[in-house]
Amino acid sequence: MTSTNRNIILNVDSYKASHYLQYPPNTTQVSSYIEARGGQFKDAVFFGLQMFIKEYLTRPITNADIEEAKTILQAHGVPFNEAGWRYIVEQHDGYLPIEIEAIPEGTVLPVKNAMVQVINTDPNCAWLTSYVETALLRAVWYPTTVATVSWNCRQIIQRYLEDTADNSEGVGFKLHDFGARGATTEEAAAIGGAAHLVNFLGSDTISGVLAAKRYYNADMAGFSIPAAEHSTITSWGRDNEAEAYANMLDQFSGPGKLVAVVSDSYDLWNAIDNIWGEELKAKVEATGGTLVVRPDSGDPVSIVTETLERLMRKFGYRVNNKGYRMLPDCIRVIQGDGISQQTIEAILEAMKQRKQSADNVAFGMGGELLQKINRDTMKFAMKASAAKVAGLWRDVYKDPVTDQGKRSKKGRLAVVRGMNGEIKTIRREDIEQRENLLTPVFRNGELLEDYGFEDVRRRAISTEPEVIFQPQVECV
16 A cells, blocks of 8 residues: 555644644543444444554654645645644654554444544654544544445345345355456555455455455455456457456356456347357356356346346246246356446345345445545544543543534543443443443554454454445544
C-alpha cells in the first residue's frame, strides 16, 4: 500500500492545525471515540483499523516531517504547533503518544456503539487526540462500510441458499469483487478489497488480497478463475464467436476447473441457444469442468432468470431436495453488471418464484461494493467525549437542538455485552465486573494486537442478524 502523503502531520483537515490553541487552559487529556450513528444498516462489521496502524502509526515522525509541515501549513494560512511536534520527536522518538482502544476486528455490532476510543498518553499532548481524527476516522469508516455492505449481501445470499438449495456450503464464492478499476485509488482498492474478503472468498481485486496478506498475515485470502472479457472474444470477429468460446474451453477447462466466458458481446440468446447449447454443448459437457456463462448487459433480474431458463432447456436440470431446479454441474451463471445489494435480492427472489435454485448463480459487484459509499452511508463520526482539565474529568459532548441524531456520547466509554448478549456502550465507571470489548490495540508507537485474517472472518460470518435498510441522512 502506498500513499502520496506519508507525513502524518499533514494527513489532516486544515482547521485541525489551529486547535492546539483552542482547548481550555490546563487541559491534559482528551478522549474521543468513533461510531456509526445510523444510516442504511442496523449493524456494522468493524474492520480496517489494523491496516492504518501498521502503515502509518508504527513509524515515527521526524524533524524533516516537521519542517515540511511547517512550510506547508504556514504558507497555507493556518498556525503550526512546531513546539508540540518537536516535543513528540524529542520525548517520544517521534511516535505519537496516544492510546487507541477498539473492539476486535470482524465484530458485528449494532450501530450507535463506540468502535474505537482514543486518548493522549502524555499530558502535554492533549491536542493530539483530535488532531488524528481526519486520518483515523477515514481509516475506520471506509473499510467498515465496505465490510458491512459485503456482509449484508452475504446474509441475503445465505438466506436464499437456505430456502432453495440443498446446502449453502458455497456461499463464500457467491459474491466476487469486481471493483478494482472503479476505486478512487489503488490504496482504496486494497483497503476495500480486503474488507470484502472478510465475508467472501472470491475477488479479482489483487490489491485487496495483498492487503489481507500484508496487514493480517493471510496466506491467500481470495481466489479467482480464468475469465474472458469482451476484447478477447470480439478480437476473433463476429463470425468466429464460436471459435472464441471453444478456445476458452481448450485453454482453461478440464476436470474440476472453472472458466467464465462473457457471452453477450453480440447476441446473448444466440450464444446460449445455438453456440453453447448446440454447437459447443458436447464439448462443455465433456470437459469435466464448469463453464460459467456471464451476461453483461440489460436488466439484471430478467436477464439472469431468462439465461437460466434457456440454459436449462439446452442442458437440462434436476430438481433438488427443496424442490428447486439446478443446472448440471458443467454449467453455471455469473451476473456482474448492475449488481447491488438491492438487485441481488431482486434477482434471487425472481429466481425463487421461477423455482430456480440460488445455487445456479454467482454475482460480481464493482462500484457498488468499493466506491458507491461514503461517510454518510453509516453516518460515521469521531467525537470528543471527555477531557481532563485542571486535574478533573469533565464530560464533553454536543447536543444540537436542530438534529438529535447528532447528539454525542459523554465520558470515558466502555463497550459491553448485556445479559442477553446485545452489545451496548456505557460509561467506563459503570462497567462493574463486565468485560470491556474496547481493548488497547495501539500505544505510543506499538501495535498491541495483531489480528489474523481468519480470526476476523470467523467473528464476522458467525453472526447473522436481520438486514434492515434505513434512509441516508447527511452527516457533518
